[in-house]
Amino acid sequence: xIRVQREDFDIGRxxxxxxxxxxxxGGVASFIGLVRDFNLDGGGPRxxxxxxxxxxxxxxxxxxxxxxxxxxxxANRRWPLSGSLIIHRYGRLEPGDxxxxxxxxxxxxxxxxxxxxxxxxxxxxxxxxxxxxxxxEGERWVDARAExxxxxxxxR
Amino acid sequence: xxxxxxxxxxxxLRARIGHAEEQVSLPAEVRDVAGLLEWLRARGPRYAxxxxxxSVIRVAVNQDYVGxxxxxxxxxxxxxxxPVTGG
Numbered sequence: 523x524i525r526v527q528r529e530d531f532d533i534g535r536x537x538x539x540x541x542x543x544x545x546x547x548g549g550v551a552s553f554i555g556l557v558r559d560f561n562l563d564g565g566g567p568r569x570x571x572x573x574x575x576x577x578x579x580x581x582x583x584x585x586x587x588x589x590x591x592x593x594x595x596x597a598n599r600r601w602p603l604s605g606s607l608i609i610h611r612y613g614r615l616e617p618g619d620x621x622x623x624x625x626x627x628x629x630x631x632x633x634x635x636x637x638x639x640x641x642x643x644x645x646x647x648x649x650x651x652x653x654x655x656x657x658x659e660g661e662r663w664v665d666a667r668a669e670x671x672x673x674x675x676x677x678r
Numbered sequence: 679x680x681x682x683x684x685x686x687x688x689x690x691l692r693a694r695i696g697h698a699e700e701q702v703s704l705p706a707e708v709r710d711v712a713g714l715l716e717w718l719r720a721r722g723p724r725y726a727x728x729x730x731x732x733s734v735i736r737v738a739v740n741q742d743y744v745g746x747x748x749x750x751x752x753x754x755x756x757x758x759x760x761p762v763t764g765g
Contacts (some may be wrong), residue, residue, distance in 0.1 A: 585741035589741075621765070631706075644720065663689055666763055
């Protein structure tokens with residue numbers, strides 16, 4: 523299931539709903555992405571210039587849902603999943619806020635863990651979201667990271 | 679001139695170009711994404727500056743990623759944006 527929303531989500535409730543009543547599920551894997559208060563590009567977490575007080579996430583309505591559905595379908599082709607869930611937020615978020623939840627359920631832990639890792643890696647390089655950071659020096663758009671491309675290439 | 683295409687811009691490309699969306703009628707010689715970008719760059723300094731470096735530009739036609747050689751035609755929805763940074 524795919525959801526793109528401004529509102530926060532309740533992790534416990536979402537994970538419960540993912541497996542509700544399905545006793546074939548032997549394991550659930552999840553990844554939760556949070557807003558951190560520093561930017562990785564500056565080289566260190568505590569340089570003043572790297573402080574981030576908020577993030578605004580912009581996305582491409584329509585294509586976002588289409589890409590997330592494709593990514594989820596690909597995970598279901600590759601691994602025997604009983605269920606999968608991607609929730610991604612947009613709008614203005616502050617440090618500590620949840621950005622994204624990816625969760626997978628499967629009879630076996632290997633499939634759940636691998637599919638969850640695949641989904642977050644793939645989402646980061648394919649789903650049309652962009653982050654803008656508020657810093658002491660003003661707003662700036664976050665640059666894409668080569669490490670993220672490399673992480674997705676592993677799964678091709 | 680043919681029926682218009684819908685152009686969408688996101689993130690810093692939207693900010694630099696100055697608007698999020700426009701309908702444009704493309705001249706007949708614009709047949710693919712490369713031709714579209716070249717035509718847009720000639721529309722003014724904002725476009726020329728925003729679309730200068732192709733290495734930081736991604737294009738989607740009708741909500742699928744495409745390359746420079748992909749054809750463009752009337753009524754397409756063509757989005758131009760930087761590499762994505764979600765998750």
